[in-house]
Amino acid sequence: MATTADVENVTHAPAEPARTGLWKRPLKNTGLVGWLTTVDHKKIGILYAVGALFFLLLGGVEALIIRAQLMFPEQEVISARTYNQLFTMHGTTMIFLAVMPLSAAFFNYIMPLQIGARDVAFPRMNSLGLWCFIFGGIILNLSWFFPGGAPDVGWFAYAPLTDRQYSPDIGVDFWIMGLQILGIASLVGSFNFITTIINMRAPGLSMMRLPLFTWMTLITSFLVILAFPAITIALIQLMFDRHFGTFFFNVEGGGKPILWQHLFWIFGHPEVYILILPAMGIISEILPVFSRKPLFGYPLIVFSGAVIGFLGFAVWSHHMFTTGLGVIATTAFAFLTMLIAIPTGVKIFNWIGTMWGGRIRFTTPMLFSVGFIWMFMMGGFTGIMHSSPPVDAQQQDTYFVVAHFHYVLIGGSLFALFAGIYFWFPKVTGKMMSEFVGKIVFYVMFIGFNLAFFPMHILGMTGMPRRTHTYKSGMGWEQSNFWSTIGAMILGLGVALFVIQIIYTCFRGRRTNGDPWDARTLEWVTDSPPKEYNFAYTPVVHARDQLWENKHGPDSRKMERIAPGPHGIHMPDQSWWPLILAIGLFIACLGMVFHGEPAWWGEEARYGLGITICGLLITLGSIYGWALEGPGGFHLHPDPKEYDGALPAPESSHGHH
Amino acid sequence: MIPSPDPRLPESGHAAVIAEEHKKYFTFFNVSIALIAITAIELVIVYFPINKWIVLTALGVLSLIKFLAVIWWFMHLKWDRMLCTILFMIGMVIAGGTVTALMFLFEEDPAGPPMMFMLF
């Protein structure tokens, strides 16, 4: 058997990184250049997280302004147009710029560690995904600074309101191009994750031994690659309608705006699962750790995740029950939607089963996880309600639906993502977040969240529609709206406290050892934070919860280690090209935005196409630069002393703690 | 410069690779002949003055054969691991299902006349 001892025989030959391309390939992995050119999945993950948290705060501020406007009836804190822009940008920001990238941050950082890989399959493509996300966020938010302002058509952007006839302003163009570039980010990321998970697992880590979070990453990635094409094409069609006079959604030319809704929700419903499945994966990692028990019914949880993903493509029209679908279609989509409740329920049962008989430690991540189950249950149950079209007819487009999806997306996704942050923060930084502050954050958020969103159920059932910037007094909505705003502010306070805690912990946090939670999965086998090469050896996996087996299992299930060969560990070189490629796309998208804006740019708008072509040429050029520079790479020879900071010696089963 | 053969295989297998690829040549040739023949048949049968359903079914079956032939032989699925086929089929099944469902949904247009299979 190979052991770490082999490495001591290795000579520490200096690595000679390749230097190709138009300029020298960046060698330094520190400083600004280090971050801009990084291909390290961990750094990319951190950048994703920082970007996502920034946009979470931005979207949160937008939400607070919205709630301030609705605090009292017939208020005029902001104008109707501004309100419409705010809820459009709030929705778009939270979905595409906060929750998805935060999930992507975990995919990037945690997944390769969980499968014992050195990095993702295509490190430079990973970096491209990151920069496309950043530039997509920039494009979307640039719209605030141009005449006409941000898009004001809703994140769903139903045609024909998005037609130039009804939205002549530039906002919708920003929205289209921003989403398009964010779509590229998600797509390249997902191809990468799929390849990584299928192909780069450590020896012995069969699919049915994969940690649940990795499984959910895989399923989510499949959802992304199959759902995003629908919106990409729909956006292209909308762009053609707005810029080149086609009739896809233009009623006067015979277009059917209902088609937009179908295409949008063919994407939009799987998107919902893209937002929630990673959260379920995180929960399925945390519950076993703090219950000190393996996941109950692992195969069934995996299977139900896959079923949810698959059924997610067969239920899109339940967002359209009020659009006059035929009886057969309505019934079919209603029943398929109800069917989804079963695999979702299975997950909840199995989470309870995981905790059952365990020894539950209510740490901050665990509190957020349990909070997730409660809140997700609430959101799920209201979801069952409007899976029934007659009930949905009263609830669609009301605050009831707003309550429902915030229970799923905040109480669900965001709580789970926060749980993940508390759980993996020591992994990423090597520092512990304070349990005391963490619990305060949880309770503030939990109370604020429920106060903000529970009254919305009542608002919806008593007839308050969504997306209205004000409401008449005397409709019986005053109380609920008032308390909802108060709750939103408390929730905002909780999030602010959380961000402060993160920043504080980064600088002043208590150092911790590699495995502070007594965890179960492979990512905790390495140092915290991991070295840039992740594992100084190739782990050979013999069980599902490998680290747990290392600590408490029989010898036959303990991990083995294969030392790197005489060349050391191969590392890819950093690269400028992903960033330049993303800049090319950014320029192309901006050109396309300006092409549609004669209102304030006059005849010069026609140069927009020229800018687009320049951007595309930059893109093409960077593809060549990328291809010709090659993956490059150098070899590292880890110092034997750096090995496995957290891994107990395989001989002793109780070495830890 | 003559590069060495496929590095995935041991050196001793080089001759086997060559033989294998030679066999593939004839397979590819036969497949391409079949594809052209089927295209020709398709071009002819659309003019047959027979029941539209027979023509449409025939068209569907023939293009499906062409489709499968290309992915099975030209795209190496026959020789590759099953996983590639499964991966692609996931996309095909969901895309096919979506197209079918959309076609059905737009037949249900309550405003218009029953347009079921007006095109097909």
Added chain:
Amino acid sequence: MQRFSALSTRLAALLCSLAGLLILAGCSLNIEGKQSALDPKGPVAQNQYDIFIITLIVTVFLFITVGGALGWTMWKFRLRKGDDPRYIPPQTHGHPLIEIGLVAGSAALLVVIAIPTFGGILLKKNVPLHLVEDAIEVNVVGYQWWWAFEYPEHGFYTANEFVIPAGRAVKLNLRTRDVLHSFWVPKLAGKVDLIAGQTNFMWIKADEPGYFYGQCAEFCGDSHAYMLFRVIAKPEAEYRRWVRDQQRQTANLNPDTGPLYAPLLARDQWAYPEDKVLRGAEVFARACASCHSLNPASQTNGPNLAHFATRTTIAAGWMENEPDELFRWIREPDKVKPGNFMWTGFLRYNPETRTREVEMAGLDYYDLSDNEIEAVVAYLYTLR
């Protein structure tokens, strides 16, 4: 830290049970609001309410059982003070029988929802046979941001509120002239969208006479929040009288052949002097008539204003129909309803210049004086 941990566990359990109570308290109430879906007054809304209650019972049952199990698990298996944190509980991996049982159980509960759901879908789509005989028909057309109602059987239009006979089914054909809207009177029926490029169908019936609040429920641009309407259900006889009144011409539409108002009302019923009314008529003909028809049988770009004085609301249900409110509405429509066409004029998109051009001038262009507006208000209140 340990104590805080135990405390927080207890607090968590308390919060969760509170949330459960809130659910029960919040949803099982029959909340009567002006626009409440929990206070159904017609068969369609009643059916939807009933199914909602069924789903509520099922989900509350689930919440209590699953949530109970969860809460109990959290409580029973928590790490207590004095427990050895390093204790390793039995590493059980699951039990197929339990799991299959739970799957089957939840599937069975879904059937309970599915059956009435199917009935509800059918009910909403078609007027039941026993009601179809004396159903009336109303064509609903959505505009940014108001509603036109046409009675095709009687050949007249009205705007933003319409009258239906209590006890009779009303078939609604829903169309839109611009973007999407959604027709929603919660007490009578759940919403159906007005989709550009197609006609949607729904039906409503008010069991008793009443005044029902409705609102556009699909985001439709700037003033979406101000796109309200009313459904007024009247007893049969009153409904007939109303129809007869609506068919009557309220104003002489040709300014050359006489006064512009209908001389049907006794002078003492007028709140305003006649010269003011006449002046108002002139202003109306100059600044308003291009968009607002006074002929009940025709529909132009703006709401039909025949019989304006009989309506209860103005500005698409946002304001009460009172002189002060009306004055303000005409004085500053851009402030009352941002983006609305009464101010900017009716815009048409020009694909060549890619901009919206004014097709019919709005009040911004006419710049009416306060006196003129008062005159128009006086005139409008003669339109009975």
Added chain:
Amino acid sequence: MSAHSHAADDPHAALEALKETSTGIENKKLAMWAFLASDCMFFGTLISTHLIYRKIYPDIVDPKAIFDIELTGFSSFILLMSSFLMALSVSAAHKGNIKGVRWFLGGTIFFGLIFLCGQVYEFHHFVTDFGLTLSSNVFGSTFYVLTGTHGVHVALGIIWLGSWLVYTFTDRYKAEHALDIEVAGLYWHFVDIVWIVIFTVVYLVEYVPFLT
């Protein structure tokens, strides 16, 4: 690259050394198949848009009057041939037959260019002789965007394959690039099968007798 001294005695390591990936499928190939699965949805969306509008407005245009089925049939034949040559280039690349790679790739690109010229001619013909543009009616919108997207795929494929053709003449071309050519080939074949579908549902069905 990461082969190590214990490859012989450790079965896991031996597996790693031979296959490098968990499944034995190369990363690039796997990613390409995932991309193609995704591309199915792209074209699925476009094709359904076209078919839906074709069905809703059967009389807006008489495609039979403007289509030139002989030309399109010839184009299909050309694309199938290029697919055949592509398969041969991949085969040649695996054999290490670099001359074969050059010839077959050149042929593939040549046929691809003919196809593209056919499409440009077709579009030009439609625009100038029938006045069918993107913005003349819904048929124009859906038809041009669908076939245009396919055309863009073909054009990108030609650029991609052309780059490889040039690359084979440099001394940077190595035997392991057979995999890259195979991956490019997968893309090219996919473009071909999309055309098989488009040829049937956009062109051929219009000629079925009952459709008048």
